[in-house]
Amino acid sequence: MSPTFLPPTLGAERVRVDVAPWRLSGVVVAAQLNHRPQLAALADAAQRPPYKALPSAPVLAVKPRNTLALDGDDVPAGAEGLDVGATLGIVIGRVACRVSAAEALSHVAGYLVANDLSAPIPGDTPHYRPGARFKLRDRSCPLGREVVPVAAVADPDALAVQVWIDGVLAQATDTAERVRGVAQLIADVSDFMTLNPGDLLLLGVAQGAPRALPGQTVTVEIDGVGRLTNRLVHDDLSTGSAA
Amino acid sequence: MKTARVAYAGAIHTAFEHDLGSAKGLRLADGRVVAEDQVVWLPPFEVGTVIALGLNYADHLKELSKELTVTAKDEPLVFLKTPGAVIGHRGQTRRPQGVAFMHYECELAVVIGRTAHRVARADAMAHVAGYTVCNDYAIRDYLENWYRPNLRVKNRDGATVLGPWFVPAEDVADPHALGLRTRVNGQVTQQGTTANMVNDIPALIEYLSAFMTLQAGDVILTGTPEGVVNVNEGDEVVTEIDGIGRLVNHIVGDAPFSVIPA
Numbered sequence: 001m002s003p004t005f006l007p008p009t010l011g012a013e014r015v016r017v018d019v020a021p022w023r024l025s026g027v028v029v030a031a032q033l034n035h036r037p038q039l040a041a042l043a044d045a046a047q048r049p050p051y052k053a054l055p056s057a058p059v060l061a062v063k064p065r066n067t068l069a070l071d072g073d074d075v076p077a078g079a080e081g082l083d084v085g086a087t088l089g090i091v092i093g094r095v096a097c098r099v100s101a102a103e104a105l106s107h108v109a110g111y112l113v114a115n116d117l118s119a120p121i122p123g124d125t126p127h128y129r130p131g132a133r134f135k136l137r138d139r140s141c142p143l144g145r146e147v148v149p150v151a152a153v154a155d156p157d158a159l160a161v162q163v164w165i166d167g168v169l170a171q172a173t174d175t176a177e178r179v180r181g182v183a184q185l186i187a188d189v190s191d192f193m194t195l196n197p198g199d200l201l202l203l204g205v206a207q208g209a210p211r212a213l214p215g216q217t218v219t220v221e222i223d224g225v226g227r228l229t230n231r232l233v234h235d236d237l238s239t240g241s242a243a
Numbered sequence: 244m245k246t247a248r249v250a251y252a253g254a255i256h257t258a259f260e261h262d263l264g265s266a267k268g269l270r271l272a273d274g275r276v277v278a279e280d281q282v283v284w285l286p287p288f289e290v291g292t293v294i295a296l297g298l299n300y301a302d303h304l305k306e307l308s309k310e311l312t313v314t315a316k317d318e319p320l321v322f323l324k325t326p327g328a329v330i331g332h333r334g335q336t337r338r339p340q341g342v343a344f345m346h347y348e349c350e351l352a353v354v355i356g357r358t359a360h361r362v363a364r365a366d367a368m369a370h371v372a373g374y375t376v377c378n379d380y381a382i383r384d385y386l387e388n389w390y391r392p393n394l395r396v397k398n399r400d401g402a403t404v405l406g407p408w409f410v411p412a413e414d415v416a417d418p419h420a421l422g423l424r425t426r427v428n429g430q431v432t433q434q435g436t437t438a439n440m441v442n443d444i445p446a447l448i449e450y451l452s453a454f455m456t457l458q459a460g461d462v463i464l465t466g467t468p469e470g471v472v473n474v475n476e477g478d479e480v481v482t483e484i485d486g487i488g489r490l491v492n493h494i495v496g497d498a499p500f501s502v503i504p505a
Binding site: 027128129137138 | 291292294318322323325327385387388389390391394398399400453454455456457458
């Protein structure tokens with residue numbers, strides 16, 4: 001077999017980007033536990049084993065190409081459903097390596113709406129070593145089809161976020177109260193991994209993610225950025241067995 | 244036939260082994276013959292999703308048993324990398340000033356050759372295109388207990404080395420019977436055999452493809468045996484797997500990266 005493989009990025013190249021870099025690279029990194037109320041809800045557990053202390057570096061998860069999908073795509077889900085992960089997506093416009101928070105926003109091309117869906121993780125310590133089979137499922141990270149230019153968003157850390165499930169408001173939150181806001185997140189991530197044009201950083205979901213079930217339609221709306229709608233379709237993926 | 248991907252004279256080329264008599268050389272696909280230090284070695288295939296396994300060798304698991312809360316009976320410990328982490332043969336990896344424990348990991352890298360969706364163990368090996376060597380560095384100072392192992396430890400710029408060769412699957416009789424070792428400045432510091440994998444290659448493909456579709460160019464880094472030791476600025480680290488390749492990397496400090504000391 002030939003070693004020259006094409007690296008397709010499911011869907012990412014079809015997002016309309018009206019500002020530089022014109023298309024997404026397919027690299028998607030999602031901040032986790034970046035909403036202060038999420039850490040507050042963990043309370044003393046965050047100080048006990050296995051965690052032992054609050055995180056000091058950004059908590060991050062890579063969303064590989066199999067997880068990417070677009071507005072309108074169906075998302076497979078087991079009978080237990082998926083936790084909705086409404087999040088602001090930050091599209092990098094200019095290479096960012098060890099940038100300061102003060103200069104970080106000048107490296108952003110724009111923003112999009114994303115939904116970092118996760119299967120419910122059993123057990124008491126879901127943030128220690130979350131199993132790949134809960135976080136890396138096919139099409140579990142739909143992206144909005146349009147990137148809003150950075151200049152069109154006055155303050156990315158103060159945007160209203162709403163989640164609708166079958167037309168009923170399920171979560172009303174915003175992009176504020178982050179452990180790291182947009183600029184600080186870019187600064188701290190770029191300290192050890194260079195962000196390139198078209199890379200996508202997800203700011204991270206808010207405390208109180210609603211659960212959606214197979215057959216339900218989920219819409220994520222971020223004020224001034226857009227809407228993202230996907231239907232969950234039943235897919236009998238066994239989550240009970242290890243290898 | 245094993246192949247490399249190299250940059251030479253303004254373009255990227257597929258290259259083949261070529262004996263220059265006194266030195267190792269390369270023959271580019273267009274016929275030019277060059278010495279191995281005349282080219283820039285890139286990862287030997289276009290890299291898709293990089294999937295890494297933690298604690299997948301019985302001996303390494305034993306080595307770390309005091310600080311671990313997992314056992315071989317748990318499900319495979321999977322983490323991912325982004326393309327920026329990946330570099331090729333004869334590259335440089337940065338060791339930030341002030342860290343105490345940065346170590347290499349010699350790993351067999353399994354390259355997927357065709358789409359794998361819910362593939363059974365018995366059919367798994369038909370989805371493997373070939374193999375290469377990986378040296379997957381970690382900086383343990385940055386380890387935190389949230390989403391372990393966290394990206395600051397394992398997904399640093401230039402800290403995942405792949406190469407030098409892509410070796411087609413048909414050229415490897417048994418990928419579960421390969422000796423692997425690491426040499427730091429010529430001293431052997433790590434030795435093992437791919438026979439000691441906790442989850443073997445078909446098990447990993449079956450496990451992963453049950454929930455994530457694997458595509459051509461995706462690569463599974465199958466874990467490392469015992470014997471990880473600290474490396475320092477100036478060290479030459481050579482990770483080697485019998486029949487697959489000998490992958491050279493150099494540890495450099497902050498200065499070449501214009502990092503100003505804090």
